[in-house]
Amino acid sequence: MSGKRSAMSNLTLSPQERRTRKMSKKLLNLLLVVMMLAVLVPTTLAAPPAQEEGQDYVVVADDWLSKLADKYLGNPLAYPAIVEFTNQKQAEDASYAEITDPDLIEVGWKIYIPSAEEAAEFVAAAPAAPAAEKTLTIAYKIQYNDHFDISTMVYGAEPTHMIYDTLVSVDPNYEYLPGGLTERWEVSEDGTTVTFYLKEGVTFHDGSEFNAGVVKWWLEEMVKEEGVVAYMYNAITEIEVIDDYTVALHMD
Structure with a gap:
């Protein structure tokens, strides 16, 4: 009966009132969608600005150098600067860790993170790393050649097409x-x-x-x-x- 009374009451509304009620429902539905989006879509936080001055830092769990470089220097590829400046500090003060392997740092180590400007200057001046030697290994169904000189190779169409x-x-x-x-x-x-x-x-x-x-x-x-x-x-x-x-x- 309540549904019938509601329907009957709508018939007694003026055209303007019915339009207002429809607009209110649309607005409520829109607000509901917006609220759901606000819940489902995470807020994007601005990245912290790169630090203007260097600082000491104690390594904690889940730290790695490129992560620290991204957080404090604004560039994950600037991690070699942290290695270099930390080792410079360690040469004068044994309380700093000596970093011999950039992929391995330990919780509790005291390291030094330079300023973003110092790191940028170091990265720009650092020589390019030499290209690593690479080995091509080929599995073949028969005894294969020990070279890629195509004038004397007995077999080898497949690899030579990939090389030449x-x-x-x-x-x-x-x-x-x-x-x-x-x-x-x-x-x-x-x-x-x-x-x-x-x-x-x-x-x-x-x-x-x-x-x-x-x-x-x-x-x-x-x-x-x-x-x-x-x-x-x-x-x-x-x-x-x-x-x-x-x-x-x-x-x-």
């Missing part, structure tokens, strides 16, 4: 396309000369330049008698370097 770039590539439809080293090529009308126009600005891993002279040297290595793939290049009679980025292969 090419003059010519093949798409899934077996259509020939320029490889990573070539802009384009042209074939003479009689079909006996292929001229490759090489990409400029290509370098080897050691920074040396790739050019037409390199292509000539490489093909000459491939056609040596001891090369296991020499037979594939027997048709080439001359390798002509036209300019730094143009090389022509002449065939019978």
